[in-house]
């Protein structure tokens with residue numbers, strides 16, 4: 001098989017890369033090993049992130065609207081951040097963008113990419129029995145991707161900081177009626193951070209994200225489940241017979257930094273390049289796909305031709321990722337008592353809900369500095385470390 005652009009992985013980034021490249025005039029194949037039954041983790045999307053990423057949230061996959069996020073400290077105190085968000089039906093989300101890909105002229109193909117080899121200005125990807133020759137291969141196959149690394153790229157800095165995660169769909173009468181996404185930090189979140197996302201009615205998902213303890217997250221999840229039940233009991237709700245319906249596992253690169261994203265005839269996008277989050281990786285995929293189409297049209301698929309993608313991505317997102325990593329690293333340095341004090345100080349205050357990203361970040365930084373001045377110093381050090 002031959003094509004202009006082969007996208008490996010129907011991840012949010014891969015789907016958008018395929019759609020953008022096809023819209024730009026390239027002949028595109030989108031390959032995924034689980035095409036018939038995609039079962040991806042990640043189901044919560046915030047409007048602000050979608051807006052920054054230029055992603056239009058579609059009604060056809062929305063399940064429940066959320067009023068914001070509540071950050072909970074180890075002692076159970078919370079600070080609410082008003083921000084419109086959504087619990088999405090992930091199957092419908094994937095189906096929507098797969099349909100969009102097909103209607104844009106993308107050919108969908110089921111199969112596993114094993115490795116790639118550069119031959120002249122073409123790259124061949126080897127599947128179990130077939131080979132696909134493409135002018136450009138886009139690796140969008142997630143954090144465990146071997147394609148980019150196999151081609152000599154280091155797509156992430158700090159890959160050791162990938163958070164290995166487990167997400168469980170759970171059920172209990174009325175559990176999904178909560179209007180806020182809950183986010184625990186400190187010792188309440190064994191391993192690093194833990195989340196609760198209400199899906200409406202009786203359904204919700206619980207997530208546990210673990211850094212620095214390998215990929216077996218199960219014991220951390222069991223521990224968090226116990227703590228979550230105790231937290232609910234403290235709110236006079238006995239959820240002892242909570243049902244776990246299904247479980248998904250994966251790696252979240254939220255704390256790593258994207259690094260090398262292009263080589264000759266190869267581009268890397270989404271989790272494979274350390275670009276975490278649904279909306280952000282969709283935007284990264286769109287930039288990647290558009291630039292792939294331009295490179296096909298001009299005939300320059302060399303590393304330097306494709307690096308325009310890296311340049312455009314950096315212009316839009318580099319400092320946001322750098323600030324995000326520094327903030328998360330700073331939070332991880334705080335002791336439980338410090339987090340409690342900080343959250344206590346912030347509770348009752350309305351954190352800014354409108355304005356640009358820079359304005360919100362500056363405001364949040366000023367408020368945090370008021371309660372824990374050392375935070376700014378830690379943040380500056382983490383920012384310099386990159």
Ligand SMILES: Cc1cc2nc3c(=O)[nH]c(=O)nc-3n(C[C@H](O)[C@H](O)[C@H](O)COP(=O)(O)OP(=O)(O)OC[C@H]3O[C@@H](n4cnc5c(N)ncnc54)[C@H](O)[C@@H]3O)c2cc1C
Nearest residue numbers: 009011033041042043044113141142250270271276277278
């Ligand atoms: C448990 C968990 C919960 C999360 N929750 C959220 C959330 O609520 N909101 C949010 O914004 N972000 C969330 N994230 C982060 C988010 O999932 C990712 O950052 C984002 O979806 C990008 O996905 P990805 O690029 O890692 O690809 P993935 O979603 O991992 O997709 C990779 C695709 O590539 C395919 N593939 C892999 N290898 C091959 C191969 N060799 N050949 C062919 N196909 C292959 C796979 O089948 C898969 O379809 C979560 C992450 C995890 C792990």
